[in-house]
Amino acid sequence: MLQILTPEGDLVGEPPVDVERTVSLYQQMIEARAYDRKGMALQKQGRLATYAPFEGQEAAQIGAAAPLGDDDWVVATYRDAALMWAQGYPWELLFLGRVGDERGGSPPDHVPVLPPSITVGGHMVHAVGLAWAARLLGEERIALTSFGDGATSEGDFHEAMNFAAVFDTPCVFLCQNNGYAISLPREAQTRSETIAIKADAYGVPGVQVDGNDLFAVVSAVTTARQSALAGAGPTLIEAVTYRLGPHTTADDPKRYRPDDEPDPWRERDPLVRARRYLEAADAWDEESERAATDRATETMDRAIELAEATPDTAPDHVFEGMFAEMPPHLRQQLGEARR
Amino acid sequence: MPETTTYAKALNTALAGLLAGDERVFLMGEDVGVYGGAFGVSDGLLDRFGEDRVRDTPISEDAIVGAGVGAALTGMLPIVEIQFSDFVVNAMDPLINQAAKLHFMYGGRANVPLVIRAPGGGGTGAAAQHSQSLEAWFAHIPGLKVVLPATVQDAHDLLIAAVRDPNPVVFLEHKLLYKTEGHFEATDDVENPVAKIGESRVIRHGSDLTIAAYSIMTIRALQAAEQLADDGIDVEVIDLRTVRPLDIGPVRESVMKTGRLVVAHEAPIPVGVGAEVVAGVVESNALDYLLAPVRRVGAMDVPMPYAKDLEQAVIPQTGDIVDAVKEVIKS
Ligand SMILES: Cc1ncc(C[n+]2csc(CCOP(=O)(O)OP(=O)(O)O)c2C)c(N)n1
Numbered sequence: 001m002l003q004i005l006t007p008e009g010d011l012v013g014e015p016p017v018d019v020e021r022t023v024s025l026y027q028q029m030i031e032a033r034a035y036d037r038k039g040m041a042l043q044k045q046g047r048l049a050t051y052a053p054f055e056g057q058e059a060a061q062i063g064a065a066a067p068l069g070d071d072d073w074v075v076a077t078y079r080d081a082a083l084m085w086a087q088g089y090p091w092e093l094l095f096l097g098r099v100g101d102e103r104g105g106s107p108p109d110h111v112p113v114l115p116p117s118i119t120v121g122g123h124m125v126h127a128v129g130l131a132w133a134a135r136l137l138g139e140e141r142i143a144l145t146s147f148g149d150g151a152t153s154e155g156d157f158h159e160a161m162n163f164a165a166v167f168d169t170p171c172v173f174l175c176q177n178n179g180y181a182i183s184l185p186r187e188a189q190t191r192s193e194t195i196a197i198k199a200d201a202y203g204v205p206g207v208q209v210d211g212n213d214l215f216a217v218v219s220a221v222t223t224a225r226q227s228a229l230a231g232a233g234p235t236l237i238e239a240v241t242y243r244l245g246p247h248t249t250a251d252d253p254k255r256y257r258p259d260d261e262p263d264p265w266r267e268r269d270p271l272v273r274a275r276r277y278l279e280a281a282d283a284w285d286e287e288s289e290r291a292a293t294d295r296a297t298e299t300m301d302r303a304i305e306l307a308e309a310t311p312d313t314a315p316d317h318v319f320e321g322m323f324a325e326m327p328p329h330l331r332q333q334l335g336e337a338r339r
Numbered sequence: 340m341p342e343t344t345t346y347a348k349a350l351n352t353a354l355a356g357l358l359a360g361d362e363r364v365f366l367m368g369e370d371v372g373v374y375g376g377a378f379g380v381s382d383g384l385l386d387r388f389g390e391d392r393v394r395d396t397p398i399s400e401d402a403i404v405g406a407g408v409g410a411a412l413t414g415m416l417p418i419v420e421i422q423f424s425d426f427v428v429n430a431m432d433p434l435i436n437q438a439a440k441l442h443f444m445y446g447g448r449a450n451v452p453l454v455i456r457a458p459g460g461g462g463t464g465a466a467a468q469h470s471q472s473l474e475a476w477f478a479h480i481p482g483l484k485v486v487l488p489a490t491v492q493d494a495h496d497l498l499i500a501a502v503r504d505p506n507p508v509v510f511l512e513h514k515l516l517y518k519t520e521g522h523f524e525a526t527d528d529v530e531n532p533v534a535k536i537g538e539s540r541v542i543r544h545g546s547d548l549t550i551a552a553y554s555i556m557t558i559r560a561l562q563a564a565e566q567l568a569d570d571g572i573d574v575e576v577i578d579l580r581t582v583r584p585l586d587i588g589p590v591r592e593s594v595m596k597t598g599r600l601v602v603a604h605e606a607p608i609p610v611g612v613g614a615e616v617v618a619g620v621v622e623s624n625a626l627d628y629l630l631a632p633v634r635r636v637g638a639m640d641v642p643m644p645y646a647k648d649l650e651q652a653v654i655p656q657t658g659d660i661v662d663a664v665k666e667v668i669k670s
Contacts, residue, residue: 049464049645100464100645118468119426120398153397154429181398183374189397256373315652318644333639337652 001208001240004215007268009276016219017066019283025066025214026274026284027292029058032082033271034296035091035303039081039098042304043249049100052079056212056244056262059270060176062086063217064144064239067225073134073143074113075127077120079176080146089113091303101313102321112141120181121147121154124173128160131169131228142170142228144221149189150181152198161236165202170228172221173236176211178243183256199236211239212270242268314338342524346488347517349495350380350456352525354418357502358388360529361416364502367394368403368420368456377422378458378517400426404455405433408507411453412441416502424457424511425471438507439482450505454498460513460555460605461654467642470650472554472606477509478583478615484508484536485583489557491521493580496534503532513555513605537584541593545575548599548664551590551616553579556603556636556655563660572668582612587619594620598630601663605654608637631670634663 004013017025036055043051054061057079065074065086074080074087081094088111097104097115105115114130117123127145134141151157152175164171175195179186192198199206205227209216217239224235242265246253278284315337319330326334344352357364366381372395375382385393396403400421407419421427427434438451461470478485486501486508488494494512501508526533542557543564552560557578564574575593579585594600600620602613613635620626620633639653 049466097645100466100647102466102645118466119429150398153399155399155401181369182377183370183372184395184397188395255375313644313646313649315649318641318649318653322641330640333641337639337649 001210002216002220003210003213004219005213005273005277007273009273009280011277013215015215016222017215019278019281022214022274023278023283025062026271026278028062028086029214029271029274030292031296031299032058032062032085034293034300035081035085035094038300038304040245040249047304047308048095048098050248050250051098052248053245054079054082056265056269057176057178057241058082059214059274060174060211060217060239060241061146063214064146064174064221066218067222068144069141071112071139071141072225073127073130073141074146075123075130075143076113076116076146077123077148078116078118079148080116083146084113084116087111087113091299092306095304095307096310099307101310102317103310103313121151121156123147124151124156124160125163127171128163128169131164131171132167135169140229142172142225144172144174146174146176148181149175149177149179149186149195150184151175152195153189161198161202161204161234164234165204168231168233171234172224172228173234174221175236175238176241177238178241180243180247180257182247182251194238196236196238204234204236206236206238208238208240211241212268212273214270214274343520344491344523345517346491346494346512346519346521347378347380349491349523350498350512351382351384353495353498354381354384355387356525356527356529357418357499358384358392363414363416364418365392365394365415366418366420367396367407369396369398369422371395371420376420378514380517381420400429401433404430405437407453407455408433408438408441408451411451411507412449416452418454418456418502421455421457423469424459424473425468427455427457427473434483434507434509435480439480442506443482451507452502452505453507454501454510455508456510456512458514458517459511460515461643461650462515464645464647464650466645470643472604472638474511474582475606475611478612482507483583484581485511486536486581487511487513487554488580489516489554489578491519491523493534495523495525496532497536497580499526499529500532500534500536503530504536508536511554516555516558519558536581537586538581539577539579539586539589541575541589542578543574543576545573545597547573547597548601548667549575549577549590549593549597550601550603550660550664551577551579552603553582553612554605556605559655559657560603560660562657563664566657566661567664572664574664579616585615585619587616590616591620591623591625594625595628598628599667600629600633601636601660601667602633603636603655603660605638607640608635609640611635611637613637631667634667636660636663
């Protein structure tokens with residue numbers, strides 16, 4: 001397993017980015033965590049629909065986005081808000097989606113991020129098509145698709161990996177192995193020793209990295225992206241991490257894992273280790289931590305304010321969203337819905 | 340002794356009875372074991388029957404249904420759960436091309452006594468890919484039976500009937516019904532089902548108009564009937580219970596008595612079960628008894644919106660049935 005930064009914050013390899021860039025990525029992780037905690041809190045207050053937290057997976061997501069070019073596609077899941085945001089999807093739209101509004105699924109123009117996939121695995125094949133199109137159009141861009149350990153059991157995973165490999169499409173497959181698929185532990189999901197080893201079956205590189213190590217993730221994605229752009233096809237990256245929270249706000253992890261199981265993973269917190277590294281490099285201190293946390297809190301307050309200030313969806317939106325041109329029978333139903 | 344319980348517990352009781360009564364029965368699906376199912380339907384069954392018979396699977400709908408087909412071919416009685424009926428689409432080959440056709444293609448020498456349980460329907464704020472009512476899709480395929488219980492008792496009795504049926508049965512539960520309470524009597528005899536698949540039933544007698552419905556719309560039709568009674572309109576309600584095979588006889592008889600028909604389902608109207616029910620009536624001499632045009636009540640022709648108020652607007656509610664009945668009575 002590739003590791004560059006230990007949980008204690010010590011380097012055991014070559015950092016893929018300089019200290020200045022690390023500060024910026026650490027700030028992004030702080031912001032991501034602020035979003036996630038805000039999401040959990042807002043859901044408890046009844047202001048969001050079901051919410052799927054990603055606490056503990058910040059390095060896997062921020063680290064995966066860091067090496068991407070502005071045009072690179074991101075095709076991710078319901079648990080990947082940090083990854084989507086880091087590629088340009090605004091926080092307020094991510095909140096809007098969770099408030100229960102389809103408009104949260106319309107990224108701004110020029111943000112190369114598809115709305116999050118709700119069906120497990122269904123989106124990986126889209127990444128293959130996006131990458132294939134880029135190749136046909138002669139564009140310098142890749143498609144990165146993110147999914148959980150559970151999603152590797154879907155046929156879509158096999159078919160997407162195989163297609164990408166056979167056609168050398170410029171894809172990066174990022175599996176965030178967070179230990180669980182709802183109640184099913186990783187060990188019961190697959191007999192493969194690792195998820196990364198599955199790459200062998202498709203004849204493509206597979207790498208397992210410490211998913212709580214920002215540097216390891218950045219490094220693996222950087223290499224995979226370069227290889228994809230060079231025409232060498234896809235790479236499968238397994239980022240080993242842990243879902244510290246519940247599957248969603250509708251879940252009760254007590255039903256399938258001991259209360260104290262997450263404790264050791266708290267010690268491997270991706271934010272803690274990045275901070276230790278930066279403090280040792282004299283690039284971060286108590287003061288910068290407080291400032292960054294305050295800024296992140298303000299950003300999230302503002303984001304939810306914007307989301308909640310969005311006027312309620314009108315029925316028009318639902319009907320207009322159906323076809324490029326509204327057929328007469330829908331026009332009639334829209335009239336009924338307005339009443 | 341009659342008592343009351345919930346729809347989910349009635350299903351749980353049926354599953355427990357089946358597992359206890361026949362070693363060929365086993366249950367598998369995502370999170371059905373340790374977790375007890377996403378809606379608690381299989382709560383406690385893993386502890387009671389062990390992991391060979393109550394099996395948590397990887398996230399592989401195709402294999403869940405396909406392995407169910409294979410096991411069923413040997414005479415086992417698998418009950419497979421798809422966590423949301425929306426994800427049966429990931430298992431369409433084993434269901435449509437295999438389960439539905441193998442008895443036929445093997446020259447009648449093999450049976451596929453498989454039950455696919457899946458929660459469907461909207462109203463839970465779970466948006467477009469967790470709220471569909473796909474029964475018409477399955478009902479269109481020769482070789483499948485499609486069951487949609489509305490009442491607590493039927494949830495129990497029809498599940499036993501489905502497992503005892505030697506053919507593949509798609510058993511669609513409604514998410515909003517799981518917590519509903521109702522009259523319940525458990526049977527110890529899971530060999531001889533009290534309910535029969537392919538039998539609709541008059542569950543409220545009336546003389547002015549017939550409402551044919553199933554699943555949650557049966558419950559809404561009963562509520563509508565109560566409201567309409569206050570306006571002096573006497574409605575008969577027929578619970579179809581299974582939409583394939585469709586037992587149209589009681590609907591025809593009822594229409595010959597009332598002369599008016601409303602069909603209600605939560606799925607969108609176009610190419611839905613409602614059209615089949617109406618056709619079944621007008622293809623018979625019940626046509627001559629119709630005093631007014633028939634009406635179908637169903638969802639608007641759009642995916643389920645996420646926003647609560649829009650979701651409520653898209654899904655047919657009790658009030659929509661009341662309105663439809665009044666229009667038919669007026670015309
Ligand atoms: C096709 C499909 N099957 C089942 C589900 C229900 N479901 C939602 S999330 C989930 C677990 C996914 O686990 P994993 O892929 O490991 O990702 P994680 O949620 O842990 O991030 C399941 C079974 C679904 N949404 N789509």
